[in-house]
Amino acid sequence: MSLEAAREREWAAEPTGAPAAAGGRRTAWARRAAGHVLPAAAGPALALAAWEAWVRLDHVKPYLVPAPSRVAERLYADPWFFFAEGLKTLEGAALGFAAGASIAVLLAAVMSQARFLERSIFPLAILVKVTPIVAIAPLLTIWFGFGLMPKVFIAALIVFFPIMVNALIGFRSVNPNALALFESLAAGRAEVFFRLRLPSSLPYLFAAFRFSVPLSVIGAVVAEWFSGDRGLGSVIYIANNNLDMATAFAGIFTLALLGVALFLVTTAAERKVLFWHESNWDVR
Amino acid sequence: MTEQPHVLIDGVEMVYAGAGGSLRALEGIELAVRRGEFVSIIGPSGCGKSTLLRLVGGLLEPTAGRVLIDGRPPRRAQREKQIGFVFQDPSLLPWRNVIENVRLPLQLSRRGNGGAPAPDPGALVDLVGLREFSRYYPHQLSGGMQQRVALARCLVTAPSLLLMDEPFGALDEITRSAMRYELLRLWGSEAAGGGCTALFVTHSVTEAVLLSDRVAVLTPRPGRVAAVLDVDLPRPRSETMELEPDFLDHVRRLRGLLRERAPV
Numbered sequence: 001m002s003l004e005a006a007r008e009r010e011w012a013a014e015p016t017g018a019p020a021a022a023g024g025r026r027t028a029w030a031r032r033a034a035g036h037v038l039p040a041a042a043g044p045a046l047a048l049a050a051w052e053a054w055v056r057l058d059h060v061k062p063y064l065v066p067a068p069s070r071v072a073e074r075l076y077a078d079p080w081f082f083f084a085e086g087l088k089t090l091e092g093a094a095l096g097f098a099a100g101a102s103i104a105v106l107l108a109a110v111m112s113q114a115r116f117l118e119r120s121i122f123p124l125a126i127l128v129k130v131t132p133i134v135a136i137a138p139l140l141t142i143w144f145g146f147g148l149m150p151k152v153f154i155a156a157l158i159v160f161f162p163i164m165v166n167a168l169i170g171f172r173s174v175n176p177n178a179l180a181l182f183e184s185l186a187a188g189r190a191e192v193f194f195r196l197r198l199p200s201s202l203p204y205l206f207a208a209f210r211f212s213v214p215l216s217v218i219g220a221v222v223a224e225w226f227s228g229d230r231g232l233g234s235v236i237y238i239a240n241n242n243l244d245m246a247t248a249f250a251g252i253f254t255l256a257l258l259g260v261a262l263f264l265v266t267t268a269a270e271r272k273v274l275f276w277h278e279s280n281w282d283v284r
Numbered sequence: 285m286t287e288q289p290h291v292l293i294d295g296v297e298m299v300y301a302g303a304g305g306s307l308r309a310l311e312g313i314e315l316a317v318r319r320g321e322f323v324s325i326i327g328p329s330g331c332g333k334s335t336l337l338r339l340v341g342g343l344l345e346p347t348a349g350r351v352l353i354d355g356r357p358p359r360r361a362q363r364e365k366q367i368g369f370v371f372q373d374p375s376l377l378p379w380r381n382v383i384e385n386v387r388l389p390l391q392l393s394r395r396g397n398g399g400a401p402a403p404d405p406g407a408l409v410d411l412v413g414l415r416e417f418s419r420y421y422p423h424q425l426s427g428g429m430q431q432r433v434a435l436a437r438c439l440v441t442a443p444s445l446l447l448m449d450e451p452f453g454a455l456d457e458i459t460r461s462a463m464r465y466e467l468l469r470l471w472g473s474e475a476a477g478g479g480c481t482a483l484f485v486t487h488s489v490t491e492a493v494l495l496s497d498r499v500a501v502l503t504p505r506p507g508r509v510a511a512v513l514d515v516d517l518p519r520p521r522s523e524t525m526e527l528e529p530d531f532l533d534h535v536r537r538l539r540g541l542l543r544e545r546a547p548v
Contacts, residue, residue, distance in 0.1 A: 177375035184341050184369045185441070186362040187392040195392070199379050276378040276421050 063243040071253060074246040082254045088231040090258060092148055092220035096155020097213060104160045105205070108167035112197060113189070118168070129161040134222065141227035150227045155219035159212040166208035170201025203277050206270040213262050221255065232258075288355055289316035290481045291340060291445065295349035298335055309335045311506035313349070319444075322471065322482045324492040324499045326542070332507030333485040334449050340483060341367055341447050353445060361445065365389065368438030368480075370451040374430035376422040376437075383409055383418040386436045408436040411470065428459035435470060446471070446482040452491070461523075464494055468521060489542070493534045494521055501541050510545035513538055 048068045054060070055067040062070065075082060107125070111118040133154055140150040174196055182192050224233025232251045239247035274280050298310040309332040317323050325333050338344045339351055342358025353361040361367050376385045386405040409418045412432040422430055431451060438446065451467075452460045471482060486492050492499045499513045515534055517525065525531050 175373075175375050177371040177373055178377065180338070180341075180343050180371070181369055181375060182392065183343055184362055184367050184447075185365060185389050185392045186359075191392050195388075196377070199377070202379075276423060278423070281423070 063245055066245040066249055070246045071249040074250045075253065082232070082235075082250060085230060085232050085235050085251070086254050086258050089151075089217065089220050089224065089233060089255070092151025092223065092231065093155050093216040095148070096152040096157075096219055097159050097216035099152060100156030100159040100216070101163050101209075101212070103156070104164035105167045108164050108171060109193065111168055112171035112193075125161060125164055128157065133157055133219070137222055137226045140223065144227075146227050146229045151220040151223040151231070154223040155216040158215050158219035162212050162215075163205070163208045166204045167201055170204030171197045173204065174200045203274055203279060206266075206274060209266050210263070210270070213266050214259050217255070217259060217262065287318065290319040290321070290354060291315075291317040291483065292352040292355075293336070293340065293349075294352065296336075296339060296346045296351060297348035298332065298339065298344065299347045308506040310339075310346075311508055313507070313509055315500060315509060315512075317481055317483065319481055320479045322484065322495055322497045324484045324486055324496040325502060326486055326489065326492045326499055326538070327502030327507070328504050328542075329487060331502045331504035333487075333502055336502070336507065337447050337449050337483060337485050340445075341369060363393070365393075365441040366444045368441065368443035368446045370431075370434050370438050370446070370448040372450045372453045374422070374427075374434040376430055376433055378422050381419050381421050382414055382425070382433050385422070385433055386440055389437060389441045402442055403440060405436075405440055408439055409433075411473065412436045412466070426459075428455055428463060431455065431463065432466070435467065439470065444480050446480055446484075448482065448484045450485050450487070453486075460491075464491060465521075465523065468495065468519075472520065489535055489538050490526070493517075493531065493538060494526065499538060501538070501545055503545055511541045513541060 052068050055065060107121055111121050137150070137154060140153055144150050144153065171193075178196060179192070182196055187195075220231065221233035221236075224231040225237050228234035228237070232255050236248050236251040236255075239245070239251060271280055293313050293315040296310060296313040297308075300307040300309055313336060315323075325336060327333055335344065339346050340353070340358060342351075342362050351358055353366065358367070377388065380388065383405055386408055390402055390405070406418065409415060412435055414429060414432055414436070417425065417429065422433070425433070434451070452463050455463060472479060482495075484492075484495055493515055496515050499515060500509050501511045501513070502508065503510045513534070517530060517534065
């Protein structure tokens, strides 16, 4: 029967992205390391070498620019100090990100329900967006004092707008036929939101997370400059004032490491959550 | 006493108000579909076929006239999950695997789901020949397989009315031909509720004759029912039948109706 034949043929066609055999995992890892990590590490290594050579050959003053080896020495002498200060910065950034992202997604969810809600909430959000954060940072010290609160506030403020805009686009970017299907089954607003709009928005949300996670660290550091007693921001600020460039650069280096770690975590989470989305398929 | 039609389309008119003026999509549509009947709607593109199907499904409200399902408004049938929709794209949820996609209608608006016991989603996945693929995600399946999942999904609530909007329109000819028989097999099978009423939108003449008891020909702008062709071919229909004079005669007559009454 040709119906059977057609089905056979369909089955025979190997589905794209079928689960890979477990045996190939180890070699795949090695190949990944060779293909991704080595080229990525080569650039920074070359830059550091050139920097070291320049400082040594040109006898640059250490209070202007320290050699990478001096920065490494400073880090090696007291790694836990930088680790602990880094954790303080991370704490402010993470809490701020969580607060800002939650409010942004919540407001976007409300706005996605009706145009008039969007028209009344969006201008407020724009007002928040266009106010320079650096201008209000000193005020926060007056209001909240030193410590965690100003960091959380500024980090939340800085991530709020991009996440809200992307979430709103995501909630609206729904396959129209899928929406018709939900309607033909008499699905309620809440069902449409949680089972259709929210999952559909995830690619847009993760796109926003990719750049707003580093933004939240910037927000925390800015807050630490103005009102920090702890954290890498204040470490760099104080070291700058003391012309202690080795410590300042060690702080900057730790911040960069923190940024890379957060980026990797975000990307890994995205691959895990969005395995079904075309942005995560390997190009063949 | 005359039997009440399962679907009654009574003087339906649909006017879309747009930025560039209003568009008269449908006008004076009259069509009564008996219970268990398979009716195709055929016509050139842009003649309002999809609009008509959406009106029957309660996704749109007509600007004049009325649509009744079992003598009641379509919204009521929606709440009782009497309507199974299949679209041209499978519109599966990409974050759900096959079995989860098929289960979706059972998870929505559960209050309304009293009454008839629903078929087992797993059995339906078997029925459409995807047993080995029930844990696969849509992006791992071919277009034909995805549309099979959509068919299984629409049958999971044991609907009494199937509304299909060019469901095989995006498939290649070989898959398409196989899917027609697959649909006939499902439509007649006990597991799928056995002989529900079907409204099928298509622009393929062969497809319309092969599947239907009757074919309604729609004219474009504004859409009107120009003619209704009775298909007097025995069931079950088979592939050998497609070459028989009787079948070809129906195809010829339908082509003729389309040419005369619904010129592009």
